[in-house]
Amino acid sequence: MKPVRGQVMKIKAPWQNHTYIIDCHNKCSYIIPNIGLTTLGGTKQINYNTRISNLDREHIKSTCESIVPSLRTAEVVREVVGLRPSRSKVRIEAEILQRQNKHLKLVHNYGHGGAGITLSIGCAKEAADLVEMLLLRNKL
Structure with missing residues (x-):
């Protein structure tokens, strides 16, 4: 596991309805509309800063505004920096642990790094399928 530093801006841009993603080595640019706010990003740096x-900030603004010029007039609500867990491959798998004569059922779903928002629906579906499989295993 490595930390992936992500810096984003949350803006008011209710007219923005399309998602754009451009992935680079240590910087990635994206525009992701959400309910109420639009997320502009970002960075993809392996560090703890x-x-x-x-x-x-300037990279995010200039790149996103070059894609969608109308974002120049959007109000910046906040800026956020966070560390996201990353690994060479996302881990989504079921495991049954033996602890004191008990079977503990566990589903791993982590390591998405900077792609969590774009992978969330597919990974959540796969994780839910694994939970269902573990729950049905007792009934067989």
Whole structure:
């Protein structure tokens, strides 16, 4: 596991209805409309820095505004930096652990790094299927 530093901006852009994603080595640009706010991103850096970077802010703004020029007039509500767990491959698998004569059922679903928002629906579906499989295993 490695930390992936992500810096994003949350803006008011109710006219924005389309998602754009451009992935690069250590920086990625994306525009993701949500209910109420639009997320502009971002960074994809392997480090523990959780401070807002002016350099990254300018990269996010200039890249996203070059894709959708109308974002220049959007109000910035907040900026966020976070560390996201990353690994070479997302881990989604079921496991049964033996602890004190008990079977503990566990579903792993982590390591998405900076792609969590784009992978969330598919990974959640796969994890839910694994939970269902583990629950049905007792009934067989």
